[in-house]
Amino acid sequence: MQTIFSITELRKALGAERRAGKRIGFVPTMGNLHDGHIQLIHQSNATADITVASIFVNPLQFGENEDLDAYPRTLQSDSEKLAAADCDYLFAPNIDEMYPNGQVIQTQVEVPVISDLHCGTSRPGHFRGVATVVCKLFGMVQPDVAIFGEKDFQQLMVIRRMTEDLFLPVEVQGSPIARADNGLALSSRNGYLTPEELAIAPTLNRTIRNTISQIKAGRTDYSALQEEAQAVLEEAGFSRDYYNICNRYDLQAAKADDSELVLVAAAYLGKARLIDNMVIDL
Ligand SMILES: Nc1ncnc2c1ncn2[C@@H]1O[C@H](COP(=O)(O)OP(=O)(O)OP(=O)(O)O)[C@@H](O)[C@H]1O
Ligand SMILES: CC(C)(CO)[C@@H](O)C(=O)[O-]
Ligand code: BAL
Incomplete structure (x- = not known):
């Protein structure tokens, strides 16, 4: 695997791959890689000839009181994991x-x-930061295909909308x-949790x-279901962020007759803000 820090060098290397007819897959990340990220690399390897991963902790998507400074930077071990997963290029630009x-x-x-709902409500400007950096990364890497995790369900929808609206050829x-055996979604931010919090997560x-089994059993009083779940989470030691049953296609609050839901x-736990989602097929 080749590690590249500059856009000029990246363009040179990927230009040669493109001219050789290679299909380029791209996996953008903020680093501190775990098996969830590696799964994205495998998916890219399966669909493309060349896989490019990026690591960039993007200040533009962090709010003032968020964890930009604390966010784990582990370039050496990330680079070893990517090489072991047969990633071809690691692009790790600096802020300038x-x-x-x-x-x-x-x-x-x-x-x-869509950017103002859910995560966008608790992190104002977050999705502007994400869309901006992903658009810039698409311009730098010019991938044929880009892979994003469904853990960030809303982020994936924002990126699909942006790509479609701007006619980006990606x-x-x-x-x-990717989850641990106990159901916990893998996340770099799980590293903020103490052993006690890891047991609660x-x-x-x-x-x-x-909640989903109650919906499948016929409950459609979604506001009450949401409130009951928030109470369970608080009782377990979480602090509230949001817990919303939505229409899968626009992420607006689900109506009783919607059948394709997510x-x-x-929720906050100690120093971490954990996110999760599951689609519901009725
Ligand atoms: N458990 C997971 N399963 C599948 N994809 C994941 C998982 N965790 C992260 N990803 C995806 O990896 C890509 C990079 O995400 P990122 O580097 O922010 O990782 P993260 O572990 O989610 O970090 P954070 O905890 O800060 O959100 C995103 O497309 C994200 O959706
Ligand atoms: C897509 C992304 C790499 C943009 O900074 C980030 O939001 C992430 O890691 O999900
Ligand atoms: N995984 C989304 C990146 C962020 O939380 O800023």
Whole structure:
């Protein structure tokens, strides 16, 4: 695997691959890689000839009081994991490479409506930061296909909308959530949890599954179901963010006669903010 830090060098290397007729797969990440990320690399390897992973902790998508400084930076071990997974290129630009004009005076990409729901409500401006950096990364890497995890369900929808609206020539693929045996969605932020909190964390997924079985059993009083689940999570030691039963296609609050749903949730536990979701087929 070749590690590249500059856009010029990246363009040179990938230009040669493209001219050789290679289909380029791309996996954008913020690093501190776990098996969920490696699954995305495998998916890219299966669909493309060349896989490019990026590692960039993007300040533009972090709020003022969020964990930008604390976010784990583990380039050496990430690079070993990527090489072992047969990734071909690691692109790890620094902040000046990504934002040569600073983070404020530059073009930003806004995907309206959906960006203001759920994670966008608790993290204002977050999806503008995500859409902007992913658009820039697409311009740098010019992939044929890009893979994103379904753990960030709303992020995947924002990126699909952006790609479609801007006619970006990239196929966007989702990849299922990789979980620990106890149901906990793998996440770099699980590393913030103490052993006691790690024992509590699977309650988030267990609660989601419980809500879904009640919906499958016929309950359609979604507001009450959401409130009951929030109470269970608080009792377990979480603090509230959101827990919403939604229409799968626009992420608006589900109506009683909607049949294709998704439950999206986020909750605070100690220093971590955990997210999870599950689709519901009725
Ligand atoms: N458990 C998982 N299963 C599948 N994909 C995942 C999982 N965790 C992360 N991803 C995907 O990996 C890509 C990079 O995500 P990121 O680097 O933010 O990892 P993360 O572990 O989700 O970190 P964080 O805890 O900060 O959200 C995203 O497309 C994300 O959806
Ligand atoms: C897509 C992404 C790499 C953009 O910074 C980030 O939001 C993430 O890791 O999911
Ligand atoms: N996985 C989404 C990146 C973030 O939380 O900022």
